[in-house]
Amino acid sequence: MAISSNIRRGPIRLTPDMDRAAIAALARTLSPHLRDDDRYVSETRGGRAEANVRLAAIDPVAYGRTRNHLDGAVTQLSSFITHGVVSLPDVRDRVLGAVDDPAEAQKMVQQLAWRDYWQRLYRSLGAGIWDDLEPYKTGFEPSDYADDLPDDIKNAQTGVAAMDHFISELLTTGWMHNHARLYLASYICHFRRIKWQAGARFFLTHLLDGDPASNNLSWQWVASTFSHKPYYFNLDNLQRFAGDNVDTAYHRNKLLSGSYEDLHLRLFPNLPPIVPQPNKAKT
């Protein structure tokens, strides 16, 4: 019986000085569901000490100026916020304390508010967070979308260099810039026509900050089941924000290339051929 087996196994106590290899080995012992080929440990170490380093490095002014760029001054505090290592008020107070004029902090505080907003919605939605909140506005029905992720996406072998870069980053580090998440989610939903739920499950497996509220509702925003229109992008936009670390060369990202008008026709052929005004990334 489970109760007696719990008692026999006895408690485990960890100490802050345990090395990461020992913790990874323990994680494997404790978690039989882990596959042998799941071998990555993030460069981000858990715990308050690491969170404090990131809190001290917050630069709200640089964040407000560069946050949409994949090499911008983002905090990478999200994993610590999701797991309650630091709280939203902790971060807000640090942000406000780092500026002379509160207006300089507003962009960053607003991003913190997104998490609060998602959590409030999750409180009322419960398990319904896995359902389409609204119909797709793509000209397609849910049944037009594939149920599962194909292996080329799971293994970062899509042949679209930038998307493979983002997937590799997800698999190896457990973190992606929010703008990269939107690009990849858009690629999966609209360029590959796969249900957002399949992508959301993939992200929740790997993102250190994965929680159903922020994750699923952001996916629904991209898919258009929680927004007025689908979020999509083209290679020009990606090249503008990707920085130097992502391969955005045309001949290795041809699928993403085209004007918004062309992409609209290609991705959403059942919609009238209007001149689209794509959603802006909310990073």
Added chain:
Amino acid sequence: MSAVIWVHADALSRRHPVFTAAPDDARVIYIWDADDLARRNWSLKRCVFVLECLAEMDVEILQGRTANVLKSLEADRIFTASTLDPASLKAIDELGDIVTVVQPDPFVTVPDGTDMGRFFRYWNKAKRSAMQPTSEGP
């Protein structure tokens, strides 16, 4: 009276107010529920991240199904941080009157009935308190 603080993956911090709400001598535990992790399908890196957070917290890690472990403790009172995780909410519900769920400090205050249909409808109501330092209150 035997009191327990049940730490879960949504509140991995000794600074959470659950630690001030509970008696000083409360036993502090975390439940490593392998079945629940399989349901969530967390990767190795997610498991390691959580264990590293726990390593800083001086907490006993107990293995087993969450509800079974909580019952096996035979505690008079169990304190835990609020959560939205469905499995944890179910376990809290099954504990009945012995459980105290402690809320974190709020980030913002918004009026009851605020339209949550889109973010900016919420933000327009939340912005003023969001921009106030916690010590000054919303």
